[in-house]
Each structure stands twice: as structure tokens, then as C-alpha cells.
Amino acid sequence: MKLLHIDSSITGENSASRAVSGAIVAALRAADPSLEVVHRDLVAEPLPHLTLDVLGNPEGTPELAEFLAADVLVIGAAMYNFTIPSQLKAWFDRVLIAGKTFRYTAEGPVGLAGGKKVFIALARGGYYGDGQPAAAVEHAETYLRAVLGFVGIQDPVFVVAEGLAIDADTRTKAVAAAVEQAGALAIPA
Template sequence: MKLLHIDSSVLGPHSVSRQVSAAIVARLRQATPSLDIQYRDLTQTPLAHLSGSHLAAAQGAPAPAELAPDLAASQAVLEEFLAADIVVIGAPMYNFTIPSQLKAWIDRILVAGKTFKYDANGPQGLSGGKRVIVAISRGGYYGADTPAASLEHLESYLRGVFGFIGITSPEFISADGIQVGPEHREKALASALQAATGLRAA
């Protein structure tokens, strides 16, 4: 069984989402020692954002030579995702949504004919057999009953993205309010780490 671990926070060891995603992976490794784990840090090896040349190449047009390394990276990212049975993602909220590094990764895995297709009934997801677990960190509180609920475009976006490709029940572990104050941060992190240890086995 293959597990793909993705981190996208720019904060390195100070990142809450990285700590929680690592705890999730540790829990799954403990339960299934034979897990084949692949790790990708989107801040250490960032993907370029899509350009007109990327889209033209995807349609079969000749690609500029300077684009070749990034096209190869795109293919590698897609193959990693397709091969994974479990995907664990560290996703902090930046300005109400996902980091741009994570968006660049998503742009490489939402590929027609690979992770979704269109037919007479509309879009059909092709990745429904995967388990996706997302470690979220948010500076404030964005629950449905909070004043900032309308600004929550992190979890809602990821649910939409993964639902589009057939993953209808992604799992989320959230650490909220981490910028409210040190006590809030400590409590949120402890709660998220505890939730990670309680995950069902792979």
C-alpha cells in the first residue's frame, strides 16, 4: 500500500499543519508498518504556476525547451498521485484559502482522462478509491456558526476539488484559532495531534 505525504506550509518546523500531517503519517505507519511512503514538500521543490505554454502543451502543441523540466515534474506529480492509495496533505489557510504552492500541485492532478472525465452525464471522478486525509491549520475560527464563516475557502475548496475527482469523503483534522494567542495555539495543536492518533488504520 502506498501513501503520498504532501506539505505546503512555508513555515518549516514552526508550521502547525506540518506537525499534524506528520502525526497522521506516523499513526498510519504505526498501524501498517509496510506502508510505502513518498514525501513531497511543495515549498522545497515548488511547481511553477500554470501558463499558456503549459495549457498549449497539454493540448499537444510543441513545448518550449525551457518548459521541459516543469512538464517532467508535472508528470511525476501526477504519477505519484495516481499510484497512491492514501494521500495525506498539510494545508494551512493563507488569506482564507490554500497556499499557492498547493494550488499549483492541484493543477497537476486534476487532469482530464486521468483523474476525471466528461461524459453525457457531466463530469465523472476517476479517483474514488483513494483515502485523503487533510491536516488544516487556520489562524482564526471559520465554523458555520462564526462571523467569518463566509470567508472559509480552505476546507470547502478541498472538499470540492476532491469530490470532483471522485473522493467524496475526505477526512479533515483541523487546528483552529492558532493566531488568537499562545494558549489557543497550544490547545488547537494538542487537539489535532490527539485526533491524528485516533485515526483508523490504513
């Protein structure tokens, strides 16, 4: 089984999403030591913004090939300015390819990349969950659910650490709780 681990936070060692995504990968490897893991750090090796030659390439890109080969996907994403990092958006621009991960029909788009299990480590500075005053401007989790659903991936598992910019104590507790939650994850049979 192949796992593709994507990290996109720009904050390096201080990254909550990287800590949580790493904990998810560690838990999944502990449950299945035979898991093949490929790690792509979108900050250390950034992808350029989408260009017409990439969009018009019917064979896709190496990023698409990695995505299609993976059975499991772990994404580390911080929420910056209400949405995902531009580095992660550039990666998705190489994965959402008509005829490869989705197709258009008269009844609407159909995802072609279903069957993958997806875990997302999401870090947010404030509180943006359901029922929070700022929930209406949360576009990271909503975008990720929409884009994954568009390619046929239903029910991604989110491990969220939020309130990280409130104060040091809140950050420490939020990250610890998310890492603990991540440690209990496993790939369903």
C-alpha cells in the same frame, strides 16, 4: 499500500499543519508498518504556476503519476488569505487532468480517481468552522472538498487546528488537540 504525503505550509518548523500531517502519517505507519511513504514538500521543492504546456500534456506530470499511484493521501494545508497555499494549488493544477483524474460527460464531470483515502491536516489562524461569524470566507476546506470530490474522492477526513493566531495558549491547545485526533486515525479496511 502507498501513501503520498504533501506539505504546503510556508512556516517551516512553526507549522501547525506540518505537525498535524506528520502525526497523521505516523499514526497510519504505526497501524501499517508496511506502508510505503513518499513525501513531497511543496515549499522546499516548489512547482511553477500552471502553464499551457503542462495543461496540454496528455501524459501528465510526475506529480500526477505519484497521485495516481497512491492509495492514501495526507495533505498538510494552512489557510492563507481564506484559501489554500498557492504551492498546493500548483500541485492540484498538475493532478486535475481531463481523461486521467476526471472526464466530462453530457451529464457532467465524472471523477476517475475515487477509491483513495484522504486525510487533510488543516490549520487556520481564526475560527472559520460551521456557525462561526467568518465561516462564509473559509475557502480552504470548501475548496479541498470540492476539488477532491471532482476527481471522485468522497469523504476526506479533516483534522483541523484553528484559532492559532488568537494567542499562544490557544495555539498550543489547538495543535495538541489536532495531533491527538491525528494519532487515533487509521486507514479503514
